[in-house]
Amino acid sequence: MPRKHDKIVFKEYNPNQLIMPIDPEAFIPQTHLVRAIDKIVDKIDISTIIEKYKGGGTSSYHPLMLLKVLIYAYIQGIYSSRKIAKALQENITFMWLSKLQTPDFRTINRFRKEIIGDCIEEIFAEVIELLVKLGYVNFEYYYLDGTKIEANANKYTFVWAKSTRTYKRKLREKVKNILDEIERINEEEDRTLGELDVNLEADYDSQELEQKVEELSQKLAEASFGSKRKERRVKKLVKTLQNDCILRLKKYESYEQILSGRNSFSKTDHDATFMRMKDDHMKNGMLKPGYNVQIGTQNRFVIGFSIHQSPTDTVCLKEHLELVEKITGHMPKNVIADSGYGSEENYLHLKKCGINSYIKYNTFDLEQTRKFKKEIVSRVCREIFY
Structure with a gap:
């Protein structure tokens, strides 16, 4: 008769039961990612980070430990300083990485904002130099591509360069009409305001307009009008220039300064440009504030990056390669990219720098189609016979 196991x-x-504290080392596998981060960060030079410390006061948490914790947290998708501080108390991998030290969220936030905020590129360069020494990368082949990252900004508070130029032009027309009307009233009142020079330069700025309005205000205070109605009208026109036109002109000038050649920006993030992002799951394309991030890789390692305000990849290639050379000290020997980077200017720049380019021009794929070849043949035949 078979034995039956029915006992729970x-x-x-x-x-x-009292349990002795156990070292977290026993719970971290030898192949765990956190061990790789620990070894890599130990090998890089952090002298630029240490220079940020002023000294004095109580002892500080070691920058190596904080840097390891930040890198591992970002890889795990944890960006909040409060959540990182919580993980240092609850997550066994974070506890092992910090050796049971528990800096609070203020310390973490201060470290990444004030200490390493200006030396991220130097840290990245140290990691790349380590990869070069270990033989993982050599900048022989550089695979470049870009992606658009949505900014953390209001997508409905946008400013367009074309609209700004239009509003500014209409405002100048309004100012001209107001000054012409003041001049007309002054003529009707036998030059009560004296000799007025209401003409302004074609590209006058808010400062010049402000000076002109100040002169009008002084003359208006000293003038004596024969008609009270016309006096009230002139005062109203001058007040419009002061409280409306000058303020709006200053606003448009500040917009143009922020734009700096761009076609748009977000009012809640002046560095972000409105770009057409990839379609969502409902196939809806939408203009959103964002950045064009260019990333270069080799052997699945990111060895170069740059952030741009231009939505097109074509104009980013030259600036990207210059930044890569400046940060890492290396220039790629061969650049591989898609047709989005294909332009005569980019080809000439790569040739000038001695870089071999494997980049298709924009119409390469179109020229391979049967329809395009058929149109070329038809066009040649028409030119021959006619």
Whole structure:
């Protein structure tokens, strides 16, 4: 008769049993990612980070530990300083990485904002130099591509360069009409305001307009009009120039300064440009504030990056390669990219720098189609016979 196992058995569990503290080392596998981060960060030079410390006061948490914690947290998708501080108390991998030290969220936020905020590129360069020494990368082949990252900004508070130029032009027309009307009233009142020079330069700025309005205000205070109605009208026109036109002109000038040649920006993030992002799951394309991030890789390692305000990849290639050379000290020997980077200017720049380019021009794929070849043949035949 087969033996029947019907007895319920549980593993020993006694909440009141005293357990000695155990080193987190025993729970971290040898192949875990956190161990790789620990070894890599130990090998890089952090002298630029240490220079940020002023000294004095109480002891500080070691920058190596904080840097390791930040890198690992970002890889795990944890960006909030409060959540990182919580993980240092609850997550065994974070506890092992910090050796049971528990800096609070203020310390973490201060470290990444004030200490390493200006030396991220130097840290990245140190990691790349380590990869070169270990033989993982050599900048022989450089695979370049870009992606658009949506900014953390209001997508409905946008400013367009074309609209700004239009509003500014209409405002100048309004100012001209107001000054012409003041001049007309002055003529009707036998030059009560004296000799007025209401003409302004074609490209006058808000400062010049402000000076002109100030002169009008002084003459208006000293003038004596024969008609009270016309006096009130002139005062109203001058007040419009002061409280409306000058303020709006200053606003448009500040917009143009922020734009700096771009076609748009977000009012809640002046560095972000409105770009057409990839379609969502409903195939809806939408203009959103964002950045064009250019990334270069080799052997699945990111060895170059740059952030741009231009939505097109074509104009980013030259600036990207210059930044890569400046940060890492290396220039790629061969650049591989898609047709989005294909332009005569880019080809000439790569040739000038001695870089081999494997980049298709924009119409390469179109020229391979049967329809395009058929049109070329038809065009040649028409030119021959006619």
